[in-house]
Amino acid sequence: MGRVPNVTRADAQAALRNPLAFIAARWTPDPRTVRRAALAALVMSVVIVVTGGAVRLTGSGLGCPTWPKCTEDSLTTTSEMGLHGVIEFGNRLLTYVLCAAVGWAIVAARSQKPYRRSLTLLGWTQFWIVMGNAVLGGIVVLVGLNPYTVAAHFLLSSALIAVATVMWQRTREGDGEPRPLVGKAVQQLVWFLVAASVLLIAAGTVVTGAGPHAGDSSEVPRMPLDWETVTKLHAVLAWIVVTLTFALWFVLKAVDAPKEPLARTRELFLILLAQGVIGYVQYFTDLPEVLVGAHMFGSCVMWIWVLRVLLALRERPEPAPQPSAVPAQEPATSASIAGPR
Numbered sequence: 001m002g003r004v005p006n007v008t009r010a011d012a013q014a015a016l017r018n019p020l021a022f023i024a025a026r027w028t029p030d031p032r033t034v035r036r037a038a039l040a041a042l043v044m045s046v047v048i049v050v051t052g053g054a055v056r057l058t059g060s061g062l063g064c065p066t067w068p069k070c071t072e073d074s075l076t077t078t079s080e081m082g083l084h085g086v087i088e089f090g091n092r093l094l095t096y097v098l099c100a101a102v103g104w105a106i107v108a109a110r111s112q113k114p115y116r117r118s119l120t121l122l123g124w125t126q127f128w129i130v131m132g133n134a135v136l137g138g139i140v141v142l143v144g145l146n147p148y149t150v151a152a153h154f155l156l157s158s159a160l161i162a163v164a165t166v167m168w169q170r171t172r173e174g175d176g177e178p179r180p181l182v183g184k185a186v187q188q189l190v191w192f193l194v195a196a197s198v199l200l201i202a203a204g205t206v207v208t209g210a211g212p213h214a215g216d217s218s219e220v221p222r223m224p225l226d227w228e229t230v231t232k233l234h235a236v237l238a239w240i241v242v243t244l245t246f247a248l249w250f251v252l253k254a255v256d257a258p259k260e261p262l263a264r265t266r267e268l269f270l271i272l273l274a275q276g277v278i279g280y281v282q283y284f285t286d287l288p289e290v291l292v293g294a295h296m297f298g299s300c301v302m303w304i305w306v307l308r309v310l311l312a313l314r315e316r317p318e319p320a321p322q323p324s325a326v327p328a329q330e331p332a333t334s335a336s337i338a339g340p341r
Contacts, residue, residue: 024111034119035171037101037108041126042164044094044101046300049157051091052137053296056208057289061145061215063088067138095134102126105167116175122167129160145220147209154205158303165307174318181258182313186251190310193244197306200237204299206230212287231283238276245269248309261312268305275302 029037055061063077063084064070070077070089077085106123109116133156140149180187210227214220249265275298282291 020107020110023107024115027111028113029108029111031112031171034108034112035168037105038123038164038168038171040101041098041105041123042161042168042304044098045126045157045160045164046297046304048091048094048098049154049161049300050293050297051094052153052157053293055088055091056150056215057213057293058084058087059214059216060084060087061220062141064092064141067141092137095130095137098130099127102130109167109171116170118175119167119170122163122170125163126160126167129156129163133157133160145215147214147221147223150215151202151205151209154208155202158201158300161300161303162307165304166311169308169311170316173316176317178314178316180314181261182252182255186248186255186257187313189244189248189251190313193241193248194306194310196237196241196244197303200234200241201299201303203230203234203237207234213289213292235279238272238279242269242272242276245272260315261309264305264309264312268302268309271298271302271305274298 055063060083063081063086066072069075070085070092071081077089102123106120106127109119109123112119133153136149136153136156140146140153143149206223206225207227207230209223210225210230211222212227214222245265245268249262249269252262252265275295278291278295278298282288282295285291
């Protein structure tokens with residue numbers, strides 16, 4: 001092992017004042033490390049959604065009946081609370097793992113050279129969404145799993161996945177001005193696809209709020225809506241998303257689009273088909289918990305790929321180096337020689 005450098009009092013004070021700047025001054029991560037950190041944050045944002053679904057599907061939503069403690073007298077679950085308490089408290093603990101993953105992404109982005117402010121801001125945006133969703137999760141418990149707060153909890157998790165996806169993509173490209181790879185009409189079609197996907201996810205939360213899986217075995221209020229009707233609306237929106245994706249795939253092939261947007265669209269179409277199969281099977285088999293959980297996971301993957309399709313419509317290379325200034329002692333040159341300023 002190498003010699004550990006001495007840390008002076010000034011170093012310690014600098015670390016306390018701005019720990020991120022202190023780390024960045026002494027560590028330059030490899031670009032692959034930054035990409036892996038962003039991917040870890042994205043993976044954990046999906047894991048926390050899936051485990052949250054497991055809490056609801058096992059009826060463990062009130063396994064810890066209060067917040068921020070698990071009980072009035074204990075921060076952690078107790079043996080009297082049984083398996084439900086373990087499942088609910090375990091999901092709470094995973095929030096700390098998510099925070100660690102997001103923190104690693106922030107530190108890696110802040111330490112990258114050259115410094116990329118936009119990348120660091122995406123990391124901090126994830127952090128504040130996680131903090132807000134943790135508080136909202138506590139409110140969900142305190143109000144007895146009110147379905148509207150549960151829906152908001154899932155939608156905020158979808159926002160976290162969106163920001164994490166954008167950050168992961170930005171670690172794989174430069175900071176130059178984005179250059180579109182397709183025409184305006186194709187871009188508008190993709191934005192319609194994104195909007196339809198948002199409506200589809202929102203409708204899915206309504207199906208959950210009106211459906212039988214309330215999250216606990218006690219009397220939990222449900223949204224006062226006909227579950228069959230909102231489920232059919234959800235299916236119609238799903239078919240709209242599938243149709244838009246197929247149309248986009250057809251248009252991209254017709255205009256001989258670059259490989260990246262075409263490949264992402266093809267992958268999204270296959271994901272949607274698999275998600276549709278799961279959705280119909282769970283509907284006709286009275287919503288078995290395993291299939292509902294798989295459908296939630298598929299919803300996260302679908303949302304990531306919709307955003308990947310959107311982000312694949314442009315490329316962002318490294319910015320062109322600025323021409324060096326002409327030394328003052330040399331004779332002035334014409335603007336055509338000196339280049340743009």
